[in-house]
Amino acid sequence: MAVDVLTLSIVVAIYLLLIVGIGYYGYKKTKVAEDYMVAGRNTHPVVIALSYGATFISTSAIVGFGGVAANLGMGLIWLTVLNIGVGIFIAFVFFGKKIRETGKRLSAYTFPDLMGKCYNSPFLQYISGIIIILSMPIYTAAILIGGARFIEVTLSIPYETALLGFALIVGAYVVFGGLIAVMHTDALQGAIMLIGMTALLLLTYIHLGGVVAANTALTNMAHLVPEGLAAAGHTGWTSMPTFGSPIWMTLITTMVLGVGIGVLAQPQLIVRFMTAKDDKSLHRATLIGGPFILMMTGVAFTVGALTNVYFYQQSGQIAVTAAGGNIDSIIPLFITQSMPDVFVIIFMLTLLCAAMSTLSSLYHTMGTALACDVWGRGRECALSLTANKRGIMIMMVISILVAFLLPGSIIARATVIFMGLCASAFLPAFVNGITSKSPCVIGAKASLLAGAFVWFIWTVFVHAAESSVLGLSQFIFGVPSILSQPWSACNPLVIALPVSLIVMVLFQIRHNRRMA
Amino acid sequence: MFGIPDPYIWIAYLLAIGFAGLCVLYGLLNWNNGDA
Structure with missing residues (x-):
């Protein structure tokens, strides 16, 4: 010093x-x-x-x-x-x-309160709060x-x-x-x-x-x-x-x-x-x-x-x-x-x-x-x-x-994980909730769960930076990552966020057609 | 440009400064818009 x-x-x-x-x-x-x-x-x-x-x-x-x-x-x-x-x-x-x-x-x-009230869904408020408390x-x-x-x-x-x-x-x-x-x-x-x-x-x-x-x-x-x-x-x-x-x-x-x-x-x-x-x-x-x-x-x-x-x-x-x-x-x-x-x-x-x-x-x-x-x-x-x-x-x-x-x-490593999980799970459902006139609650739940699930699978089995440390892929498949380069260097968010977004958009389109 | 040969780097610098300038411009142009 x-x-x-x-x-x-x-x-x-x-x-x-x-x-x-x-x-x-x-x-x-x-x-x-x-x-x-x-x-x-x-x-x-x-x-x-x-x-x-x-x-x-x-x-x-x-x-x-x-x-x-x-x-x-x-x-x-x-x-x-x-x-x-x-x-x-x-x-x-x-x-x-x-x-x-x-x-x-x-x-x-709060953010979970806003999420729940946008969709009039106590479940979405609860699950958003749980993700915050856990991560x-x-x-x-x-x-x-x-x-x-x-x-x-x-x-x-x-x-x-x-x-x-x-x-x-x-x-x-x-x-x-x-x-x-x-x-x-x-x-x-x-x-x-x-x-x-x-x-x-x-x-x-x-x-x-x-x-x-x-x-x-x-x-x-x-x-x-x-x-x-x-x-x-x-x-x-x-x-x-x-x-x-x-x-x-x-x-x-x-x-x-x-x-x-x-x-x-x-x-x-x-x-x-x-x-x-x-x-x-x-x-x-x-x-x-x-x-x-x-x-x-x-x-x-x-x-x-x-x-x-x-x-x-x-x-x-x-x-x-x-x-x-x-x-x-x-x-x-x-x-x-x-x-x-x-x-x-x-x-x-x-x-x-x-x-x-x-x-x-x-x-x-x-x-x-x-x-x-x-x-x-x-x-x-x-x-x-x-x-x-x-x-x-x-x-x-x-x-x-x-x-x-x-x-x-x-x-x-957990800092990057937190950012990725938040975006993959919350972002499409949240943006849809504050912008759509009649947001689809089933779509929001599906998007949140699909984003979190895909993010979890990619983190545990594909993205080498995490999967090699967590060891589950090595234990089940005998390799630190089940895919090779460049996929093993690809961040989970880049895969999970588009999946979460597509799920939200498809459900919202179907919902809008039913409402019309 | 400025001692940096790779255009992908100095374009990024120009974009970063440009976006910061855009934020300033947006704030000034909308200084009195959006009352309660």
Whole structure:
């Protein structure tokens, strides 16, 4: 560490005081269930945009995917194209307004509640809540582990203390302040992240001699690509992998499509649209959301790739070698070695903000799914503040236990799994529910179950990244994947989502003909 | 372009910046549309 722990601790303490103050503001503003669950449906556009963006971007997006860009190159920038084009523009302009209007008209308070009321189907509310309760703690545990590992290293405190402290501090303001506290702390955290990432881009290019000089230096390093990566399709850090190669398939189907489309079906993001007062708020939020995401993932992926130039100039090694083979260490190592002390503090705070803003939203989504959609469904306690606070506490404890029980390697894979499952199961039925005049409930059930089933089969028996770890294909068929390349490198979402979509469309067409 | 020879990479950069610009333009053009 280039920065002394005392200075960093003082900065973090001041930051936490601000967070506690905003949490108290949320607590005082929360009077009824609508305040606690959907922030009173009256949130400022700037808060909506920064909260959506800060929830969208976790530590893994900056450190994890930044490390992937250091390993695989600038081709990952296609994910930024989808992050902004799909995750912001299409999400806000086409889906956001529909979700806000439908949520208000049907008095929906959560994503499963909206799903159930769109189709007038308690089953869909229940099954959506169950999927969230079963899968989201694993994603939450990934955020907890990532945050705790980072706090452990930067503040020099034991991992267990870091994990519990991180989990409980965020839990406190979520439980007491509800979504008003979550979204306003998100906004502060998003603003800090914006400052940190802007400075990171500028300092990196200044350090490497300017945009053209840095990019040209990276282009000229293509001959340094390790043999194993070159054989799998890697052609250099400023060019796309060979079309159809294993690296191309992983980059495009898992990273770009899996995460880029998966974001549309994230329950913790969908609820953000339900907090807007009117369409005007969403129009204004779009203005901030696009540039915000550009400065988050666009910067992380660009700087990630450019770390190769820095490490090569300093030590004659490419980034992944300099980091000892651990791609998650590349960005933190680059920051601590190359940046001035004051920026190291800003960037550490940026990562803390990224972890906290995502964690707070996951707590809130899981807790309300338990209290409102599963345990309290159809009962008065569904909208009770006390029941929802207890729901969040229960899901927080479960997430902490999962974080302690599961090894980090499995959890990292679980993050991609969560995104893929959400999109495959929810997306076609949800989009149909908010856009169709007479949505077909049988079609929605069939689409949800078909998407989840195909996704499960492809994950367990075909997609080698998961099937080889799970071992069921090896046990039954004697091979880690029942299909060969390129199918074994194809992400389950790319197969399951079209199946789920086709099922939904066919049922809806049949339903419309019967109604006509 | 800008030291990046592969058009598939710099086209992606232009698209990313273009979509961000589109978000800004959309927000400005609809600044007062969509009242409660």
